[in-house]
Amino acid sequence: MGCIQIPRGIKICLIVTAILIAALAVVVLVLSLTILKPKQPKISTKSVTLEYIKWVPFPFHLNVTLGIVVSVDNPNYGSFKYDNSTAYITYRGVAAADAPIEHDTIPARGSHEISTTVVVIVDSLTSSPYFWADFTSGCMNFTSSTTLHGKATVFKFLKKKVTTYSTCDLSVYIQAQNVISVCHSKVKY
Ligand SMILES: *[C@@H]1O[C@H](CO)[C@@H](O)[C@H](O)[C@H]1NC(C)=O
Numbered sequence: 001m002g003c004i005q006i007p008r009g010i011k012i013c014l015i016v017t018a019i020l021i022a023a024l025a026v027v028v029l030v031l032s033l034t035i036l037k038p039k040q041p042k043i044s045t046k047s048v049t050l051e052y053i054k055w056v057p058f059p060f061h062l063n064v065t066l067g068i069v070v071s072v073d074n075p076n077y078g079s080f081k082y083d084n085s086t087a088y089i090t091y092r093g094v095a096a097a098d099a100p101i102e103h104d105t106i107p108a109r110g111s112h113e114i115s116t117t118v119v120v121i122v123d124s125l126t127s128s129p130y131f132w133a134d135f136t137s138g139c140m141n142f143t144s145s146t147t148l149h150g151k152a153t154v155f156k157f158l159k160k161k162v163t164t165y166s167t168c169d170l171s172v173y174i175q176a177q178n179v180i181s182v183c184h185s186k187v188k189y
C-alpha cells in the first residue's frame with residue numbers, strides 16, 4: 001500500500017513486508033509451541049456416593065451401587081474429543097464391576113462432568129481369600145478407575161493424542177452405609 005511507484009519505495013516495502021512476514025511466522029511458531037500447544041486434559045473424580053446397598057445374609061447377596069462423578073477439564077484453545085470408555089471397580093486387584101462412559105467432545109477451555117452408576121454385585125467376590133475378613137470387619141475397600149483416551153485439537157493442525165485417568169481408593173462401610181474416597185488424577189504424556 002502506498003508503495004507502488006517509486007522503485008526505492010518498492011524495495012523498502014518488500015523488505016518491510018518480509019520482516020513482517022518473518023515476525024508473524026515467529027509469533028505463530030512461538031504461540032503453537034506455547035499457549036496453543038495441545039495440553040493434557042485432566043480428569044478428576046469429584047464424588048463417589050453410595051446410591052444403594054442391599055445385603056441379604058442367606059443366600060449371601062450384597063449389592064453395592066456406587067454413583068461416580070468425574071469432571072473433565074480441557075485447558076486447550078481447541079476441543080478435546082474422547083472415545084467411549086469404561087469405569088472400573090476392582091476389589092483387591094480383581095475386577096468387580098464396570099460401567100460405560102459414552103464418547104463426547106469438550107469445547108475449548110471447557111469442562112464438564114460425567115456421571116456413572118456402577119453396580120457391584122459382591123456375591124461373586126466371596127471366593128476371594130480376603131473377603132470374609134473384610135466383610136466381617138464392616139469395611140470393604142475397592143478401587144475405582146476411569147481412563148479417557150482421546151484427541152486434543154487446536155486449529156486443524158495441532159493435534160495430540162492423550163490419555164488421562166483418575167483412580168480412587170474407596171472404603172465402603174456396610175453398617176454405616178457410606179463410602180469414603182481418596183482420589184488421584186494422573187496424566188500420561
Ligand atoms: C443392584 O441395585 C441396583 C440399584 O437399586 C439395581 O438397579 C440392580 O438391579 C441391583 N442388581 C441386583 C443384581 O440386585
Ligand SMILES: *[C@@H]1O[C@H](CO)[C@@H](O)[C@H](O)[C@H]1NC(C)=O
Nearest residue numbers: 083084085100101102103104
Ligand atoms: C460409543 O457408544 C455408543 C453407545 O453406547 C455407540 O452408539 C457408539 O457406536 C460407540 N462409538 C464407538 C466409536 O464405539
Ligand SMILES: *[C@@H]1O[C@H](CO)[C@@H](O)[C@H](O)[C@H]1NC(C)=O
Nearest residue numbers: 134137139140141169170171
Ligand atoms: C481400607 O482402606 C483404609 C483407608 O485407606 C485403610 O485404613 C484400611 O486399613 C483398609 N482396610 C483393609 C481391610 O485393607
